[in-house]
Amino acid sequence: xxxxxxxxxxxxxxxxxxxxxxxxxxxxxxxxxxxxxxxxxxxxxxxxxxxxxxxxxxxxxxxxxxxxxxxxxxxxxxxxxxxxxxxxxxxxxxxxxxxxxxxx
Numbered sequence: 108x109x110x111x112x113x114x115x116x117x118x119x120x121x122x123x124x125x126x127x128x129x130x131x132x133x134x135x136x137x138x139x140x141x142x143x144x145x146x147x148x149x150x151x152x153x154x155x156x157x158x159x160x161x162x163x164x165x166x167x168x169x170x171x172x173x174x175x176x177x178x179x180x181x182x183x184x185x186x187x188x189x190x191x192x193x194x195x196x197x198x199x200x201x202x203x204x205x206x207x208x209x210x211x
Contacts, residue, residue, distance in 0.1 A: 109146070110172050111201040112164040119192035120157035129187035130160070136180035144171030158194070 118126060130150045137148045146165035153159035166172040175181060 108168065109203045109206065110164075110166040110169055111203055112162065112166070112172070112198060113201070114162040114164075114196070114198035116160045116162070116193060117195040118158045118160065119194065122191045123152065123158065126160065126187070126191055129184060133180055133184040136178075137175065140178070140180070141171070141175060144168070145175070162198075 116126075134148055134150055137145055141148075144167050146167060148164050149162070151161045151163075153161060164172075166175070
């Protein structure tokens, strides 16, 4: 079963340069070191709401996601977040039995 995570982190807009530094490392390490189990992993700044970061993840299994939380790059990300003013976090986990390209 594929696992999809959709998350939002609301931070102080002035902290965006700080989060960019370690979030980009997080994305790079996740997509390279976990490429066999991580299908998609991305962070994006919202164009219309300063300080809103959206995270989108697709994992091949629950086990892959659980292993992700044990990695050094996750620990480094959490350490970096300690220096950020977080106003709110929302994360939603989806279990998906199938997915594919959107056809119109």
